[in-house]
Amino acid sequence: MPRLILHVDLDAFFAAIEQRDHPEWRGRPLVVGAQPGGRGVVATCSYEARRFGVHSAMPITQAARRLPPETVYVRPRVAHYAQVSAQIMAVLATISPRIERVSIDEAYLDVSGLTALFGPPRVIGEQVKGSIRQAVGLTASVGIGPNRLIAKLASDYHKPDGLTVVLEEQVADFLAPMPFNVLRGMGVKTAPRLARLGVKTVGDLRELSLETLRQHCGARAGTQFYYQARGIADDRLYPDRERLSISKERTFPEDVTDPKQLAETLHWAAREVAWTARQTGRLGRVVTLKVCFYPFETHTRSRSLRVPTADEQDLYQVAWSLLASEATWTGRPVRLIGLGLSGWSQPTTGQQLDLFETAETGRNPADNGLTETLDAIRHRFGAEAIQRGIGLHHQGN
Missing domain, CATH: 1.10.150.20 (5' to 3' exonuclease, C-terminal subdomain)
Structure with a gap:
């Protein structure tokens, strides 16, 4: 039986929700992100705004110069977007039990073998699009192919509201x-x-x-x-179970004693954990540090936060504090170090809290805008494009 992987990508997700909820904004350029006159970037924008050359990660000052006066500018309502995302994922689960949610507005489905139930691949794609439209009133672009790579490229092929099917024998010509x-x-x-x-x-x-x-x-x-380049890629799905925690860890090829290298690794782990949490609409209250010494002596330390967070600077500062507080660990060769976030607290529409709000570190609120900026840049250009620096003063040197 040939493999069929379906990728579904909601079109301009945040902007589309705002236009759905505010009919008077439909047909008008709409920007979700920073406000004109301030600092920050476009998180996402409607297709009407994209016609003016505006895109995610663009500085808001540059976007505002391009856009007409009737443009609508709104701050992100991430808690609300997460609720809509949960509705969509529930709908997708009724079509295929094998579903992997990869972000707040994307998912993969294994639809292999569903042709007997729904019909040809294109009919399955139409079923997915129609079910989403009926459930939440939004459009999605769908791609179907023999593996994850082809399915994702196919969903990007005709946006917005597109549907592209690439069968195995068509892969070479498609690529x-x-x-x-x-x-x-x-x-x-x-x-x-x-x-x-x-x-x-x-x-x-x-x-x-x-x-x-x-x-x-x-x-x-x-x-x-x-x-x-030959269309050979992973065709496995990793079903979306409710994660008890999100964690990242790194095993060093040689044991490490250098505090700077430990700090850099913790910062990398904090960045990846925070990114994953924000992309799946989660805020966590419990930060956990994991340290393994030679040969296999493993320790964990946790701290509960008063306010849940998904901010990498919060996670890094707490993890470094946990590491520095253990005087008996100083100077010992570290084989593995990692960081985890758990204790999920879903924000509600009644809370004045979003995924860019800081926890309890007392940092400048402008850092929230910086997080939005970095997320938008990472979405557009990849994880390597830009990163925060490390606050070396936390290392005690």
């Missing part, structure tokens, strides 16, 4: 004309190396040997690009 940077893992350092080799499209990249790709991109990345 060939696409710009090569659509492949997963194509970072800001790798792309220029391939461009210098004359690569412009996936078809061009497909002409390079595995050895050449490994030489210019590294063994791991080069191998991934070689197979992706």
